[in-house]
Amino acid sequence: MEITVSELKRVTLFVIQGRVDSTNASELGEALKSQLSSGRYRLVIDLSGVEYMSSAGLREMVTALKTARKNGGDVRLANPSDRVREVLELAGLDSIFEIYPSQVEAVGSF
Amino acid sequence: MGEKRRLTIPARLDSVPIAREFVTEAARAAGLGSRAVYHCQMAVDEACTNIIEHGYGGREGTIDLECHILDDRLVISITDDSPRFNPLEIEEPNPDASLDDRSGGGWGIYFMKKMMDEIHWSYRGGRNRLTMIKRLKSRPDEHLRDEALVSASEIKPGVWVIGLSGRLDSVTAPRLERTLGDEVSAGHVRMIVDMSGVEYISSSGxxxxxxxxxxxxxxxxxxxxxxxxxxxxxxxxxxxxxxxxGIYPSVDEALAGAGW
Structure with missing residues (x-):
């Protein structure tokens, strides 16, 4: 898994590549937390490069979402693959996260 | 019966990708499509992660994986020496829960159940054994959520609780019959069928x-x-x-009623 973090003007953009599982989900959690703890509560996670995500990855995203919303922000997702979308749907997270078809739309939604 | 593939991994998180690779190869060799392969990967990942994090809880140990094809099914068995733990007894998380009501736990097992066609658990000779089955031919008309799911666990020596869910109709009955038939052939003849998840039963069911x-x-x-x-x-x-x-209000009452 590779995480690229870009602090845009109003939003922090995370572009994730590869596989997110129990071996590396905590890295994603830490990356999200470091933005949240510096007061940046508007986050976009671009999932288009994620070929695999297990429940460990979902847990980190949900934890970040809770913190962001509590502080008036949000975590929005962009362009998950069919496989990852199915996982989100099974967990009922497709109705909890705002999901956008592209990174541009997700960033622009804030 | 196809040849058996076997792999033993140390019970450490960094071996989970190796287990996933192993099942990916077996699932592809069995002719499963990419979606079904993903389901097998995820089920094995979640199962191993649970065993490592909760079963062994940081202690050293190993996990044995085995894959083989039986008729039209890919059978994946995962065996470990951690303390007796039946993952099928864990309360299922609710996918309709609001964000505030989500605690974060139980999702791994939930995905295993949703993504595989059958899950069985047993404890024999001091080892937990989880067997997960993926059918090789899926019907095009069925949606993942609509499948009748069968789970089996040995709640005490020689007594098996079979959990069924979904619709037991002419579509799902053949699989139900075969699965229950396998239980009987395996000598699991004292069965309590937990029907709480069954929404509908037809004459075939x-x-x-x-x-x-x-x-x-x-x-x-x-x-x-x-x-x-x-x-x-x-x-x-x-x-x-x-x-x-014999029909009982609960599994416990069935157990008591039968004197098992």
């Missing part, structure tokens, strides 16, 4: 249960039914099957 009951009785066992929803219980009453099956 009933037939599968009766056939199992007959086979189990022949071998000195019995099939008891527990926790029927009112609309399903009504079907049993209408056709007089309450005379055939």
């Amino acid at each position: 009933l037939k599968a249960l009766v056939k199992t009951w007959r086979a189990a009785r022949k071998q000195g066992g019995d099939v008891l039914l527990a926790s029927l929803r009112p609309e399903v219980a009504e079907v049993f009453e209408l056709i007089g099957f309450t005379q055939v099956f």
Whole structure:
């Protein structure tokens, strides 16, 4: 898994590549937390490069979402693959996260 | 029966990708499509992660994986020496829960159940054994959520609780019949069928249960039914099957009623 973090003007953009599982989900959690703890509560996670995500990855995203919303922000997702979308749907997270078809739309939604 | 593939990994998180690779190869070799391969990967990942994090809890150990093809099914077995733990007894998280009501736990097992066609657990010779089955031919008309799911676990020596969910109709009955038949052939003839997740039962579903009951009785066992929803219980009453099956309000009461 590779995480690229870009602090845009109003939003922090995370572009994730590869596989997110129990071996590396905590890295994603830490990356999200470091933005949240510096007061940046508007986050976009671009999932288009994620070929695999297990429940460990979902847990980190949900934890970040809770913190962001509590502080008036949000975590929005962009362009998950069919496989990852199915996982989100099974967990009922497709109705909890705002999901956008592209990174541009997700960033622009804030 | 196809050849068995085996792999033993140390019970450490950094071996989970190796287990996933192993099942990916087996699933592809079995001819499964990319979606089904993903389901197998995820089920094995979640199962191993649970064993490592909760079963061994940081202690050293190993996990044995085994894959083989049996008829039209890919059978994946995961065995470990951590303390006895039946993942099928964990309360399922609710996908309709609001963000505030989500605690974060239980999702791994939930995905295993949703993504595989059958899950069985047993504890033998001091080892936990989880067996997950993926059918090789999926029907194009079925949606993942609509599948009847079968789970089996040995709640005490020689007594098996079979959890069913979904619709037991002409589409799902053949699989139900085969699965329950496998249980009987394996000598699991004392069965309590937990019907709490069954929304609907048709005559084909009933037939599968009766056939199992007959086979189990022949071998000195019995099939008891527990926790029927009112609309399903009504079907049993209408056709007089309450005379055939021992029907109980709960699994515990069935266990006590049978004196097992």
